[in-house]
Amino acid sequence: MTSKGPEEEHPSVTLFRQYLRIRTVQPKPDYGAAVAFLEERARQLGLSCQKVEVAPGYVVTVLTWPGTNPTLSSILLNSHTDVVPVFKEYWSHDPFEAFKDSEGYIYARGAQDMKCISIQYLEAVRRLKVEGHQFPRTIHMTFVPDEEVGGHQGMELFVQRPEFRALRAGFALDEGLANPTDAFTVFYSERSPWWVRVTSTGRPGHGSRFIEDTAAEKLHKVVSSILAFREKEWQRLQSNPHLKEGAVTSVNLTKLEGGVAYNVVPATMSASFDFRVAPDVDLKAFEKQLQSWCQAAGEGITFEFGQKWTQPQVTPTDDSNPWWAAFSRVCKDLNLTLEPEICPAATDNRYLRAVGVPALGFSPMNRTPVLLHDHDERLHEAVFLRGVDIYTHLLPALASVPALPSES
Ligand SMILES: CSCC[C@H](NC=O)C(=O)O
Ligand SMILES: [Zn+2]
Ligand SMILES: [Zn+2]
Numbered sequence: 001m002t003s004k005g006p007e008e009e010h011p012s013v014t015l016f017r018q019y020l021r022i023r024t025v026q027p028k029p030d031y032g033a034a035v036a037f038l039e040e041r042a043r044q045l046g047l048s049c050q051k052v053e054v055a056p057g058y059v060v061t062v063l064t065w066p067g068t069n070p071t072l073s074s075i076l077l078n079s080h081t082d083v084v085p086v087f088k089e090y091w092s093h094d095p096f097e098a099f100k101d102s103e104g105y106i107y108a109r110g111a112q113d114m115k116c117i118s119i120q121y122l123e124a125v126r127r128l129k130v131e132g133h134q135f136p137r138t139i140h141m142t143f144v145p146d147e148e149v150g151g152h153q154g155m156e157l158f159v160q161r162p163e164f165r166a167l168r169a170g171f172a173l174d175e176g177l178a179n180p181t182d183a184f185t186v187f188y189s190e191r192s193p194w195w196v197r198v199t200s201t202g203r204p205g206h207g208s209r210f211i212e213d214t215a216a217e218k219l220h221k222v223v224s225s226i227l228a229f230r231e232k233e234w235q236r237l238q239s240n241p242h243l244k245e246g247a248v249t250s251v252n253l254t255k256l257e258g259g260v261a262y263n264v265v266p267a268t269m270s271a272s273f274d275f276r277v278a279p280d281v282d283l284k285a286f287e288k289q290l291q292s293w294c295q296a297a298g299e300g301i302t303f304e305f306g307q308k309w310t311q312p313q314v315t316p317t318d319d320s321n322p323w324w325a326a327f328s329r330v331c332k333d334l335n336l337t338l339e340p341e342i343c344p345a346a347t348d349n350r351y352l353r354a355v356g357v358p359a360l361g362f363s364p365m366n367r368t369p370v371l372l373h374d375h376d377e378r379l380h381e382a383v384f385l386r387g388v389d390i391y392t393h394l395l396p397a398l399a400s401v402p403a404l405p406s407e408s
Contacts, residue, residue, distance in 0.1 A: 009100075009381075010381070010385060012119065012123040012384070012385060012388055013100075013106070013381045013384060013385065015119055015122075015123070016098075016106070016115065016116060016119040016384060017098035017100070017106060017108075018037070018098075019034075019037060019110075019115050019118065019119055020096070020098035020106070020108035020109075020110055020111060020115050021096055021097065021098050021108075022034050022037060023096055024081050024082050024083055024110070025082070025083050025084070025085055025086070025096075025109060026082055026083070026084055026085055026148050026149055027085070027149070029081070029082045029083075029145065031057065031058070031059060031081065031082075031145050034061075034081040034143070035051065035059050035061050035081075035143075038061045038063065038081075038143050039051075039061070041063070041122050042063045044126075045063070045065075045122070045125060045126055045129065046129070047063045047064055047065055047125075048063070048064045049061065049062070049063055049064075050062040050064070050163065052158065052161060052163045052164075054153065054154065054157035054158050054161065055153045055157060058145045058146060058153040058154060058157075059145065060142060060143070060144050060145070060154065060155075060158045061081075061142070061143040062140055062141070062142050062143075062163075062167070063122075063125075063140070063141040063143075064138060064139070064140050064141075065125055065129070065138065065139045065140075066138050067134070067135055067136050067137040067138040067139070067399060068134050068135065068136050069136040069137070070138070071403075071407065072136055072137045072138075072170070072403060072407055073137065073168045073169065073170025073171070073404075073407060074137055074138040074139065074140050074167055074168050074169055074170060075137055075138070075139045075140070075169075075170065075171055075172075075173075075395070075398045075399050076140050076142060076167060076169040076171070076172040076173070076352070076357065077121045077139065077140065077141045077142070077172075077173050077395075078141075078142045078144065078155070078172055078173065078174040078348055078349075078352070079114050079115075079117045079118040079121065079141075079142075079143055079144070079174070079175065080114060080143075080144050080145070080146070080147030080148065080151075080154065080155075080175075080348060081115075081118070081143050081144065081145055082145055082146060082147060082148045082149075083109045083110040083113065083115070083148065084109065084113070084148050084373050086109050086375075087375060090375040090376075091107070091375055091376055092107065092376055093107040093376075095107070095108055095109040095377070096108065096109065098111075100381065103380070104380050104381045104382060105378045105379070105380050105381075106378055106379055106380070106381055106384070107376060107377070107378045108377065108378070109377055110377070111371075111377050111378050111379040112178055112363065112365060112368070112370075112371055112372045112377055112378075112379055113175065113372035113373065113377070114175040114363065114372075116363070116365070116379055116384055116387065117175060117363055117387070118141075118143060119384075120364070120384070120387045120388045120390075120391050121141050121391060122141065123388045123391075124388055124391035124392045124394075124395055125139065125141070125395070127388070127392050128392060128395060128396065133396065135395070135396055135399035135400050136399065136400055137170070137398070137399040137400070137401065138168075138399075139395060139399055140167050140169070142158070142167075144158060144348060147347065147348050150193075150307060150346075151348050151351060154348065155348035155351040155352070156351050158351075159351045159352065159354075159355045164355075169352070169357045170323075170357070170358075170401075170404070170407075171323040171357065171358050171359070171398060171401075172349065172352045172357050172358070172359035172360075173359070173360055173361075173362055173394075173398075174347055174348055174349045174352070174359060174360075174361050174362075175347055175349075175361055175362075175363050176343070176360075176361040176362045176363040177343075177361075177363060177370055177372065178363060178365035178366075178368040178369065178370045178371070178372070178379075179339065179365065179366050179367075179368065179370075180367065180368065180369050180370065181366065181367070182337060182366055182367060183336075183337040183338065183339045183366060184331070184336050184337065184338055184339065184362070184364060184365075184366050185338075185339050185341055185362075185363075186317075186327075186338050186339065186340050186341070186360055186361065186362045187246075187340075187341055187342065187343035187347075187349070187360065187361030187362070188314060188315045188316070188317045188324075188340055188341075188342070188360060188361075189246075189279045189312060189313065189314040189315065189342045189343070189353075190246065190279070190312070190342060190343035190344075190345070190346060190347060190349060190350055190361070191246055191249070191250075191276035191277055191278055191279065191312070191342060191343065191344060191345070191346070192276070192277040192279070192283070192308075192309035192310065192312050192346075192350075193274070193275070193276055193277075193307045193308075193309050193345075193346045194275040194276075194277055194286075194305065194307065194308050194309070195272065195273070195274055195275070195305060195306030195307040195308075196272070196273045196275060196290065196303050196304075196305060196306070197255075197270055197271070197272045197273075197303060197304050197305075197306060198219065198222050198270060198271050198272075198273070198294060198301060198302075198303045199268060199269075199270040199301070199302050199303070199304070200215040200216070200218045200219035200222065200268065200269050200270065200271075200297070200300065200301045201215055201267055201268045201300040201301075202214040202215035202216070202217065202218055202267065202268075202298075202300060203265070203267070204264070204265050204266060204267040205265045206263065206264075206265070207261075207262060207263030207264060207265055208263065209265075211265050213298065213299075214265055215258065215265075215266055215267060215268050215269040215300075216258075216265075216266070216269050217298075218297045218298040218300070218301055219258075219269045219270070219271055219297075219301075221296070221297035221298070222271065222293055222294055222297045222301060223253060223271050225293040225296065225297070226251055226253070226273060226293060227251075227253065229249075229251065229293075230250070230251045230252075233248045233249050233250060233251075234248075236248055244341045244342065245341075245344045246278070246341050246342030246343055246344045247278055247280075247341075247342055248278055249275065249276065249277050249278045249281060249286075250275070250276045250344070251273050251274065251275045251276070252273065252274050253271060253272070253273055254272050254273065254274050255270075255271065255272035256269070256270070256271055256272075257269065257270045257271075257272075258270055272306070276344060276345070276346075277312075278342065279312035279313075279314060279342060283310050290303060291303075307346075309346065309350060311350070311353075311354040312350070313350075313353035313354060315353060315358040315359055315360060316358075317340045321358060322401050322402075322404060323358055323360075323398065323401060324358075324360075326397045326398050326400075326401050327360060327362075327394065327397070327398065329397065330393050330394050330397045333393070334390065334393055336366075336390070343361050347361055349361050363387075364386070364387035364390040364391070365379060365383050365387065366383070367383065368380065368383055
């Protein structure tokens with residue numbers, strides 16, 4: 001497939017741009033419009049469409065293409081329907097207009113993360129169906145809400161439902177990241193998000209005095225310890241060219257709260273941190289480390305979690321994993337270079353892997369700067385269309401993986 005002029009836009013691109021115009025933007029996504037769009041796609045494709053309301057107003061939409069051998073486990077193609085907010089004033093074009101420039105770049109929130117992939121799945125299935133194919137394994141496309149705020153009202157609930165178990169997912173694909181080089185990034189694991197709020201309490205008083213044991217003083221010590229740890233991990237990453245970002249633990253100080261007036265020493269102050277813990281870290285020991293940083297700073301320091309993922313899983317990337325073998329074989333045949341990595345951020349794949357579904361994070365966008373969550377998020381239509389091609393090759397291979405030992 002090649003990109004075409006504005007007068008003859010490829011229908012897959014037109015559909016992509018229609019989907020981008022639906023305002024599923026946090027914190028108040030229009031999920032109703034997205035579900036209606038997907039129901040219409042199901043109708044057009046002749047696929048069954050199941051809606052599972054996992055929480056009031058939070059619907060997971062499942063489009064199913066049945067395989068010829070129902071005893072086999074299925075392929076699950078997941079994508080989230082929500083997108084992150086925008087700072088409109090920093091955009092060159094309205095982020096919900098899906099403007100396409102003269103070179104073929106489509107500007108929109110969700111262009112990379114991850115409305116492109118939802119439409120690529122749908123269009124790959126459409127093409128394969130039109131060509132008359134049928135595969136042994138069933139293909140389910142799941143479209144989930146709430147990913148951008150943690151998936152707690154989306155995939156986290158869905159994987160616990162009987163409707164999810166009934167899908168009998170054997171393998172899943174979900175989002176990855178664009179890659180600015182010629183290569184394609186693929187994620188086989190991800191770091192665990194730990195959002196930690198440290199609260200320090202101490203002696204209050206008049207701002208003119210040398211008060212001892214203040215909340216600020218002690219909080220400063222904790223912040224210093226954590227930022228020193230950050231520096232150590234950064235150096236470890238910098239000094240080893242074999243390590244990729246997802247392989248070390250990152251942390252950022254993202255919030256400081258407390259205080260009421262210049263001349264009043266507050267009795268309490270807090271600092272919030274976004275930790276992303278590498279999957280090989282002993283999480284119990286890491287929590288002890290957090291405790292000891294707090295204890296070392298003095299009395300009256302506590303911490304609480306905003307997010308605390310404790311079940312990191314790794315999907316094997318060798319031929320012991322038949323799904324990886326099929327996935328990587330197709331990429332090799334298509335001459336695509338893969339860069340297997342640990343996802344630095346959190347995706348819904350963590351919930352799938354935690355219930356035992358091997359899963360890869362893959363967004364087929366090479367030669368594309370990483371612009372997710374950024375201003376001017378955009379994707380070239382030719383890269384988008386190439387992605388449809390790639391899934392058109394991946395799906396037959398994945399849906400034809402022979403029965404696994406556990407399935408015979
Ligand atoms: C940890 S819950 C938030 C999930 C979010 N996912 C995508 O950006 C992330 O910050 O990684
Ligand atoms: Zn995403
Ligand atoms: Zn995102």
